[in-house]
Amino acid sequence: MTMTGRVHEAWNRSTRSGGGEPRERRRGVWARGLWAPLSAALAVLAPAALAEDAYVSNRGSDNVSVIDTATNAVTATVAVGDTPSAVAITPGGSRAYVVNQGSDNVSVIDTATNTVTATVAVGDAPAGVAITPDGDRAYVTNFLSATVSVIDTATDTVTDTVAVGNGALGVAITPDGDRAYVVNLGPNNVSVIDTATNTVTATVAVGIDPSEVAITPDGARAYVTNGFSDTVSVIDTATNTVIATVAVGPGAAEAAPFGVAITPDGARAYVANVNSDTVSVIDTATNTVTATIGAGDGPTGVAITPDGARAYVTNAITDDVSVIDTATDTVTDTVAVGDAPAGLAITPSTPTIASLIEDVEGLGLPGGLGKELVKRLENAQRNLDDGDLEGACGKLDSFIQQLNSQRGKKIDEASADALIADAEAVREDLGC
Secondary structure (H helix, E strand, O other): OOHHHHHHHHHHHHOOOOOOOOOOOOOOOEEOOEEOOOOOHHHHOOOOOOOOEEEEEEOOOOEEEEEEOOOOEEEEEEEOOOOEEEEEEOOOOOEEEEEEOOOOEEEEEEOOOOEEEEEEEOOOOEEEEEEOOOOOEEEEEEOOOOEEEEEEOOOOEEEEEEEOOOOEEEEEEOOOOOEEEEEEOOOOEEEEEEOOOOEEEEEEEOOOOEEEEEEOOOOOEEEEEEOOOOEEEEEEOOOOEEEEEEEOOOOOOOOOEEEEEEOOOOOEEEEEEOOOOEEEEEEOOOOEEEEEEEOOOOEEEEEEOOOOOEEEEEEOOOOEEEEEEOOOOEEEEEEEOOOOEEEEEEOOOOOOHHHHHHHHHHHOOOOOHHHHHHHHHHHHHHHHHOOOHHHHHHHHHHHHHHHHHHEOOOEOHHHHHHHHHHHHHHHHHHOO
């Protein structure tokens, strides 16, 4: 039976019948018959000071464990839908979107209160989720529908549905928000969606049984795990062609790479290998494996803290999360979570008006642009101190507009985009 056949067979047993498979090893990306897709769009975040919380979806217990990454203790458990598989967090960190594969919907968690504030119906067997850098839309893959549901995060309603390949799994969005890369397990390819029109503009053939995708912070490359090929395909996003294939195992799903995340500096990709209980570290400059780290049993999902110091890996069979120190590539902690953890996402270090001012001043912008931008931020802070939220939101909006007007002119595009993203995150955090 092909890997695709095993996926469908085990998916039908676990998701529709509620799981209940014995704890046994299988060839392929499976643990107790529980298929474990996750979001891999996390790695596009810029470096920040410290992460706050890791949100872990537990497929077997229908809940989400919240880990305080400062202490690696579980501080909350949030009940969600049936068979939660993937998690994505808005840029400001105020909401977590959890895909519930068994109930065909998405739970929206308010991260301040860790309560579910909305439930959004999507397609059949949703599998992966990614949120645009501006936080306006969530893209949800639907495994059995062969579609992507586009959710407006302001209203938490589906505004569009995009046809992709059979067995749509992982999804990641480019840092500029212009394209979504969707992994299709059935035809062994990746659909590229233009997010302005929500149409598929390219299809890229990859390895056998692809599952997840992560995009480098500069948006130049996409890394796709191929479960049966034991490889990672590297896609040049400018040409949408595979420019390298990285072996992470001996082949025929002996390793079964699944989850993937890229460090904030873009230097390394961390790949969870379900069958070999390891994590492969790929040097993205040479596309070679530089380290292999022993994890728990059935590692599936990977997320990296915004400062790049640690990687969190879900272990679907041992019901825990391995914490890897990326400086030494060693496991430094293990955190017990719910039943059959799969996807996970880490809240960003939410920027503040004060941190925005510091960032602007650190750029040394020419002329009076720096002073102008700082003045707008200082006025926003004054409004906030006076209890004038509307005024503060207006000043932040004006700050963003000025950045857009000078983007690629007096301020380089990368710096402008980073400041805009942070300002949008501040606005989201304030509730603008």
